[in-house]
Structures are given as structure tokens and as C-alpha cells.
Amino acid sequence: MELVIHIVLRNTTCAKEVMNQMFELPDAQSDPINEGERVILDVFTLAQTQAYQRYLASVAREAAETAQAAYSGTVVENATLYRVDGEIGRITFPTYAVHQEEQIVWNSVPKVFGAQGPREFYATRSAKELLLDFSSFSSYRKTARVFNRIRRSPRQNRTPVTTIASFVHREGIAVQAYLCHFVTSTLAHHQFTSDGVPQSETNPVYQRPLAEAKHAAG
Numbered sequence: 001m002e003l004v005i006h007i008v009l010r011n012t013t014c015a016k017e018v019m020n021q022m023f024e025l026p027d028a029q030s031d032p033i034n035e036g037e038r039v040i041l042d043v044f045t046l047a048q049t050q051a052y053q054r055y056l057a058s059v060a061r062e063a064a065e066t067a068q069a070a071y072s073g074t075v076v077e078n079a080t081l082y083r084v085d086g087e088i089g090r091i092t093f094p095t096y097a098v099h100q101e102e103q104i105v106w107n108s109v110p111k112v113f114g115a116q117g118p119r120e121f122y123a124t125r126s127a128k129e130l131l132l133d134f135s136s137f138s139s140y141r142k143t144a145r146v147f148n149r150i151r152r153s154p155r156q157n158r159t160p161v162t163t164i165a166s167f168v169h170r171e172g173i174a175v176q177a178y179l180c181h182f183v184t185s186t187l188a189h190h191q192f193t194s195d196g197v198p199q200s201e202t203n204p205v206y207q208r209p210l211a212e213a214k215h216a217a218g
Contacts, residue, residue, distance in 0.1 A: 023043045025040075045151070048088055049088060049091060052086075052088050052089075053092070057094055060096055060112065061094075061096060063108050063111070064095075064098060067106040067108075070106075071098050071100060071106055072100075073099050073105055076097050076098075076099050077096055078107070078108075081093060082094070082095045083116065084121060084122045084124065085121035085123050085124070086127045087130060089151050089157070090158075095112075095113060096108050121159075121163070123167060127147075128167070131167060132171060134147060135164065135168050140164050140165045141161050143161075144158070144159060144161045
């Protein structure tokens with residue numbers, strides 16, 4: 001039995017792009033329940049990853065052509081592929097710059113997709129949510145195993161433990177920085193020092209019990 005995947009990608013200004021994939025399903029003698037599930041899951045995982053990859057490539061190309069019309073330059077593909085690590089999987093796609101003679105006058109990195117360092121992957125919002133949820137009650141190693149398993153990531157394209165640990169660490173630092181900013185700005189707004197002490201006796205909540213002061217301050 002054959003399984004055919006037919007995907008049409010549509011963009012507002014780009015012409016539609018058709019993807020056709022054909023796969024062989026197991027017969028009655030080849031464990032159709034288990035092998036059939038595995039094949040179909042692999043087929044759709046591959047199809048959605050390729051669709052996502054081609055979609056982002058078309059967005060990058062369209063943005064470059066729009067910039068070319070504005071700057072009257074030449075569209076040149078960047079030497080490094082852009083890397084994305086998402087719930088859908090790890091993918092790469094080309095990005096473009098607009099050159100005028102020897103000068104780069106526009107670049108889709110960082111204009112469209114954001115700056116990216118060497119070997120860095122952009123983590124999508126969905127991937128971040130999963131990684132933070134998993135790592136909150138499990139080790140990084142177990143988180144990596146489950147995360148890559150549910151994505152059905154091939155062995156050569158899995159998110160490593162070190163990447164997950166680094167991401168969670170950065171998120172923790174960002175949360176801590178936000179909380180520090182929130183506390184200090186709130187204290188300053190209500191005329192308190194950074195230690196939580198009223199700046200003067202004219203403060204309406206000066207030396208009042210906490211519950212009473214909170215009620216008076218609204």
C-alpha cells in the first residue's frame with residue numbers, strides 16, 4: 001500500500017509551491033499496526049518539517065526581493081544558513097542580503113529573523129514552553145530524551161543536553177533580572193529605598209504595620 005502526501009504552500013505574493021511525497025506502507029505480513037504507525041508518523045514528521053523549512057525560505061526570499069526594489073541592489077544569498085530549533089524539529093534555511101557594489105545595504109539577518117551567533121539556534125516559543133515545562137520536574141538529560149522523542153528527531157539532528165541547559169539558564173537569568181527591575185521600580189515609585197524602607201516620615205505608610213500600610217496604599 002502506498003501513502004501519498006500532497007502539500008500546497010501558499011504565500012501572499014509568492015507563487016504556490018507543491019510538495020509530493022510517496023511512501024510505502026507495510027502489508028498484512030509486516031506488523032501493520034506497529035509498523036504502520038511508525039511509518040505514518042515518520043512521513044508526517046518529515047512532511048511538516050520540510051513544509052516549515054520551505055515556508056521560511058520563501059519568506060526570506062520575498063523579503064529580500066522587496067528590499068531589492070527599495071534599494072536597487074543585488075540579492076545575494078548569505079553564506080551561513082539560519083538555524084531554528086522548534087517543536088516541529090530542527091531546520092535550516094537560506095537568508096539573503098542586498099548588495100550595492102561592495103556594500104551590504106540590507107540583510108534579512110537581523111532585519112527579519114534576528115541576529116544569530118555561530119552555531120546558535122533560534123528557539124521557537126513552542127519549543128521554549130516544552131523545555132521549561134519538562135526541565136522543571138526532570139533532569140536536563142531526561143528532558144532532552146523526551147523532547148527529541150516527541151518530535152521524532154533523527155539521531156543526527158537532535159537538541160543536545162548542553163543546549164537545553166544553556167537555554168534554561170538564560171531564561172532564569174532573564175526572569176531574575178525582570179523581578180529585580182520590578183521590585184526596585186515599584187519601591188522607587190512609592191518612595192521607598194531599595195531596602196524597602198520609606199524615604200521620609202512624610203510617606204503615608206511610614207512605620208505602619210504591613211497589613212495596615214498595604215490597605216492605606218490601596
